[in-house]
Amino acid sequence: MATFISVPLKKSSEVDLVKPLSKFVTATYPPGEEQAEYLRAVEELNKLRKSALGRPLDKHESSLEILLRYYDQLCAIETKFPFPELCLTFTWKDAFDKGSLFGGSVKLALASLGYEKTCVLFNVGALASQIASEQNLDNDEGLKSAAKFYQLASGAFAHIKDTVLSALNREPTMDISPETVGTLSQIMLSQAQEVFVLKASADKMKDAIIAKLANQAADYYGDAFKQCQYKENLPKYFYFQEVFPVLAAKHCMMQATAEMHQSAMANQKKKFGEEIARLQHATELLKTAACRYDEYVNVKDLTDKINRALTAAKKDNDFIYHDRVPEVKDLEHIGKASLVKATAVQTPLSQKFTDLFENMVPMAVQQSVSAANSRKSDTVNRLVGSLREATNLCNGVLASLNLPAALEDLSGNSVPQSILEKSHAIIQQGGLQSIEQLIKDLPELLQRNSEILDESLKMLNDEESTDNELRAKFNQRWSRTPSGDLYKPLRAEGINFRCVLDKAVQADQVVKERYNAHCEMIALLCKPENELSAAIPSANPAKTLQGSEAVNVLRAQLAQLDEVKRERDILEGEIKSVTFDMTTTFLTALAQDGAINEEALTSSELDSRYGTHTQHVQQNLRRQEELLSQIQVSHQEFSALKQSNSEANNREEVLKKLAAAHDSYIEISCNIKEGTKFYNDLTEILLKFQNKCSDIVFARKTERDELLKELQQSIAREPSAPSFSIPSYQSNTPAPTAGGPNAAPRTVFQQQQPQAKAQPPARPPPPNITPQAASASVPVSTPMPPSSTNFPPVIPTTGPSQAQGPPYPSYQGYPGYYQMPMAYNPYTYGQFNMPYVPYQAQGQAGYPGAPQQQQPYPYPQQPQQPYYPQQ
Helix, strand or coil: CCCCCCCCCCCECCCCCHHHHHHHHHHHCCCCHHHHHHHHHHHHHHHHHHHHHCCCCCCCHHHHHHHHHHHHHHHHHCCCCCHHHHCCCEEEECCCCCCCCCCCCCEEEECCHHHHHHHHHHHHHHHHHHHHHCCCCCCHHHHHHHHHHHHHHHHHHHHHHHHHHHHHCCCCCHHHCHHHHHHHHHHHHHHHHHHHHHHHHHCCCCHHHHHHHHHHHHHHHHHHHHHHHHCCCHHHCHHHHHHHHHHHHHHHHHHHHHHHHHHHHHHHCCCHHHHHHHHHHHHHHHHHHHHHCCCCCCCHHHHHHHHHHHHHHHHHHHHHHCCCCCCHHHCCCCCCCCCCCCCCCCCCCCCCCCCCCCCCCCHHHHHHHHHHHHHHHHHHHHHHHHHHHHHHHHHHHHHHCCCCHHHHCCCCCCCCHHHHHHHHHHHHCCHHHHHHHHHHHHHHHHHHHHHHHHHHHHHHHHHHHHHHHHHHHHHHHCCCCCHHHHCHHHHHHHHHHHHHHHHHHHHHHHHHHHHHHHHHHHHHHCCCHHHHHHHCCCCCCCCCCCCCHHHHHHHHHHHHHHHHHHHHHHHHHHHHHCCCCCHHHHHHHHHHHCCCCHHHHHHHHHHHHHHHHHHHHHHHHHHHHHHHHHHHHHHHHHHHHCCCCHHHHHHHHHHHHHHHHHHHHHHHHHHHHHHHHHHHHHHHHHHHHHHHHHHHHHHHHHHHHHHHHHHHHHHHHCCCCCCCCCCHHHHCCCCCECCECCCCCCCCCCCCCCCCCCCCCCCCCCCCCCHHHHHCCCCCCCCCCCCCCCCCCCCCCCCCCCCCCCCHHHCCCCCCCCCCCCCCCCCCCCCCCCCCCCCCCCCCCCCCCCCCCCCCCCCCCCCCCCCCCCC
16 A cells, blocks of 8 residues: 655744743742742743653654643643733744755744644644554554544644634744645545555455445545645645645545445446446556556555456456446446544543643633732722721811810810820821931832833833834734734733822822921920920910819710720721632632633622621711711810910910821821832832833844844745846947948046056957858958048056956947957057958858967067956
8 A cells, every 4th residue: 555644743942931930920929839839830841841842752652642741731721821921932843844045944933822732733643643654554453543643633633723823813834724734634534544444454344334435535535635736835845745646646546445345246246247347447547546656656466456356357257247347437336434533632632641730720710819809909998998087087076176185284284195195106106207207218219110110111112113113124024913012901001000100199299298287296296295385385264174064075975986996996907807718719610600700709709708897887987977976066065164365275276286286197107108118019010010021022022033034034035036237338229330330339438547648549440241251262461451430549447457347348249240359459450560360250150261370479468457448
């Protein structure tokens, strides 16, 4: 039988998976056992790729197992790493294009994991075809293995045909284009069917079954040949030029095999004429295969077998049966039976596959967890924010009423105890200096973050500008994804960071204005008690309010309000301490439904976790609102009992300012600390953003260099048509004079010479030769008549002796004009009275009586420089 067809492997360039994947792991997972486990898995993945693609593979099932494991691992990690953001560039060469002398083979570099998967699956099909072709088809085990591997190869190529365009989002190389892999899938299926024909023959199955199997194999080979023949781009490959005749020969051989076994069926049915017709048709098919494709297939054994059967059938029919032999077109069609099917690609393909990143959750789950954490933070911030807002409102109301300082300052001389406590609290927290230092640090933190963001966006802008320039230069040849489209998510992220920084600047300005408004009173609270007492105006009330009912009621209400504030602090701590993990919930949803409805699942979980806390917050706010209303009414009664005078009013005003300064200090200090933490956290986020921009720009630069190299090679492979400019002496041709042909016109260059030189004598005209004169004898000693035609003088050049353009003597001249010999020297003629030797042009009969070539003249010769100026 004929040799089976196998597919060559694609070759890949080396790719470092460790650096980008490790960066993602360290940035996503905190230091610990989990991170260390994933980093080890990244190292193992890199080793697995080198084993699968970085070395020649043996045509053995163990090598195929490595490829299958690597493919399964790629499918497993596709959802666990953000490969579009990592910008890992994979470079693969065309499997069939062997390149040219001046450029390498065609290759494509893409930052796409789908491209890597497609190329690896192509190698799976290619190696499976090679392993199947190496099987021993003389035993049953080899036949089974060959059929299995051919069907695996067919399934791999068929899967690429269905998925390559969506996986790459661009035009692929020809070897993995849908047309090519579709043809390869059909070829592999045809060979698998042929293997079953061989197995049926070896198992001595019925002729009817073998005939149907062989007819189906012939049909498969015919379809494969048609696909190869009618695809525009496939015939250019040397590989397919070799495959065409094999497919055609296999089609003939399988058809002949089917006819041979069908003839045996006809013999069993006593249809001896049909038997002979089918055997004759089989013989003609094999003659065609042997005549056209003898160097590709060997049909001798099959031909001998059919010839023996045909000879025996004719002998029996001629001497015994005398059955009429029908025409081939009148024969009944042979049935078809297919036992092969392309193996579907369903991961895992390897029976020994173990996911290296089994414990890592998919990116969809990671993104959902991140979104859930964001919703949780929003809920916590909303609840805590409402509590803090209520606290600020309470402090503001009490400060405006000068409470509780008004109740403690009934004597009018000493510093109220609440003011002293506020002063001690401010001093313990660092006083005015701590706030001033924090405020000074804010601009530096802001500038650092702004510089990181500006540098990140500048990298994107520079690379995009370079990409646009090259796109404008190469037009459609610059086939990679535009940088502007690729950077849209990063630019949107950068705009978001810019807005965050702008809002932070506004918040910083508000804090500074509030600090400036209360700076004086805060400084007063930082002073010792004696200086603080001296700074507060004294007042002597007219009557004492000690023990009055209004004072007691007001103190009781303030105590209840303090209790509400303490409950609020406890409630805030409980809200912040709530923790839960949505990973398991999202994984379950992804496994059951294939998708995650993050908003619904997170909202349900948040309601169950924070529902009770939300109710407690609302109750606390309502209780504070009621107490503040009661305190305001009681304070009005208290104010009516107090004796009002200017000194008392001044003292109360100062005490209010001191209380407000304390509250502002606490709020400003908290705001600045939060701002400092915000800028520090933002710096880490911006550094990650900068690394992301740097990685994608580096990947784009590598891809750009590869594409430029590929374009240079493709340009070098293109044939260049030389273009020659027509010399001026050929573009304008003067008409010949009536007296005879003129010499070829020469371009005269007027150059400035340092010294005047003597002009050479005029060049004599060429001889006027007629056909009659050519046959006459011309004496050699007869000198040529002097020329009556005046030619323009020619100035010899002083340039380099090396000719800079095409030499003039190569010009053929006008009809009837004969070129002068290269050794012609105008100075010697006439001066030394030498005889003129006619020049015999190519294709011209010599002059009669022309002397033999003479020895070189013994006279001095001129230097060998071009006489006419060279262009």
